[in-house]
Amino acid sequence: METSIFQIERIEEIEKNILSCSISLNADHPIYQGHFPSDPITPGVVFFQALKQILEINLNKKLLMTEVKKAKFLEITRPKISDSLIFNINFRLNNGAFDVKNKTTFTNHTVLFNCNATFVEMTNR
Incomplete structure (x- = not known):
């Protein structure tokens, strides 16, 4: 049985289109044996996968990331040291696409990842 590399612990809607979400990393996941x-x-x-899944849960839609406008990693994340992360997400619908700004922090509020990305709803064809 495969285990997930992360688990979404909580999603809180701070206000319309602003989310705060905590995730926990699985330090025993096999990916860390090679990375x-x-x-x-x-x-x-x-980080991108977690962001996508958080949005999908909140919006109740399957999404596809179509563009990364900015992505900056400011800190290394070592899951055996810091396994809890907070995603602070601001999004808006713009011409059928979701423009997303995210700031991910450790629980001590140190910023480790910033990104601006665009997602669209996946449609069945």
């Missing part, structure tokens, strides 16, 4: 065995760090793609 990197002696000093495991969380791959950057995990």
Whole structure:
């Protein structure tokens, strides 16, 4: 049975289109055996996947990321040291797409990841 690299613990709607979400990282996930065995760090793609899943849950829609306008990693995330993260998400609907600004922090409020991205709803064809 495969286990997830992260778990969404809580999503709170602060106000319309503003979310605060806490996730916990699974330090025992097999990906850390290769990234990197002696000093495991969380791959950057995990942040984008968590952001997408948080939005999908909140909006009750399947989404596709179509553009990353900005992405900046400010800190390394070592899950054996800091396994709890907070995503602070601001989004708005703009011509059928969701423009998203995210700031991810450790629980001590140190910023570790900023990004601006665009998501669209996936449609069945």
